[in-house]
Amino acid sequence: MTNLIEELQWRGMIQDIMPGTEEQLNKEMTTGYIGFDPTADSLHIGNLVPIILLNHLQRCGHKPLALVGGATGMVGDPSGKSEERNFLSEETLNHNLACVKKQLEKYLDFNSSKPNAAEMVNNYDWFKHISFLDFIREAGKHITVNYMMAKDSVKKRLNSDSGMSFTEFTYQLVQGYDYYWLYTNKQCRLQMGGSDQWGNIVTGTELIRRKTGGEAFAFTCPLITKADGGKFGKSEKGNVWLDPAKTSPYQFYQFWLNTADADAEKYIKIFTFLPKAEIDALIAAHTGNEHQRQLQKKLAEEVTCFVHSRADYEFAVKASEILFNNDTAEILAQLNEDQLLQVLDGVPTVNIAKSVLEAGADIVSLLADTKIMPSKGEARKMVQNGGISINKVKVEGIETSITASQLLNNRYLLVQRGKKHYHLVVVE
């Protein structure tokens, strides 16, 4: 049994830890859990850290429980939120729950023949049987309001103008009860989470101690930050999702590849399972040769393979080469239709009628009509600034006209605005 805490420590994944946690983990196979809130119909890369924590737990020979918050999702966690959250409708919640469960199955080993097989639990399953009165007698009696009010997440909101509803105030008790329930019914002895969860987690261990006299353990992982102060996990297009239908593997790969130097060392430790020796070697090789971006490439490779697949990764690399290398006009022209569409998967497309090109369309009108540029004025300026390329060839001058002879595979036109923005024009 590998020492989990030691492993996580050098990776910089431990923020707070309850005394005795390491001893418990070294003593026996321990069951540990993390909760996932069904706030959307897909997990995003912010949820990747908890997934990886559970994965490490399992690799070290312990038993992970992934808890989906069917009940807690109905309440809303106030931690880190400055305002009261809106309720999700029941259908949305159920839909999200199903999606999240399906995703989680990909990342842990649920093969029940193993003693430390992962398990999925839904806290709605036990909360649906508990009446309000049962709850306030069973859980509420053991925790004082004074104790609950002392939590940071609560204090902040009490001092704010928006206040805090009774519902959200209760959240920590609901989550605390989860831990108590898992403690008594699943022999769960460990809870993990982001450091913003510390307050809620401690309420759980407190509840366990007061109700059963038993001891439960916990640790948290630092929240992921970016060196430039931006919010981690957002790309220009918004959240980076794990669902390939919402964020294509190519975009996912690009997100990691674009990691800033200042963050890369930290991220490769947290988001990959590479052993310490290999990471140290990579960092050493990267230092002084930052322009080669070895760290970013390895990071993007590992995470893309873990979340999607090796095939998806290889494809993303190929697509990146075609899209970003300069002398690829010829390669592009050689691709067949299938390859072309795969490389450009996720690129926004516009349809135009073939007749438009037969007479030769002037570049400015084409850009404006296809909505690639919002107006002719802007299209004109963009072309004059050298910001538009067709099929990887820069457009020179606003008099340029586009004809059917330029179509790739007789159907497609790859329009590029600036370095990173692509549009696929499909002729019908």
Add this chain to the structure above:
RNA sequence: GGGCAGUUUCCAGAGCGGCCAAAUGGGGCGGACUGUAAAUCCGCUGUCUACGACUUCGGUGGUUCGAAUCCACCACUGCCCA
């Protein structure tokens, strides 16, 4: 309820009768350099049938040859007094 100040293009903020599509800064977007980075430098940033035309300066009317600029009313915002 009374008094004062304000409302300008994505944001902040100049302009106070013609020289205003409107200074400057920020942001955004391009280009060069680079590592699909940072920093730096350069350009663009109301629309169009584009060396010109058209529509914008809270709203509606008015004064004037001419208004973002002056007047009236309305709406909203901020500050002060009740």
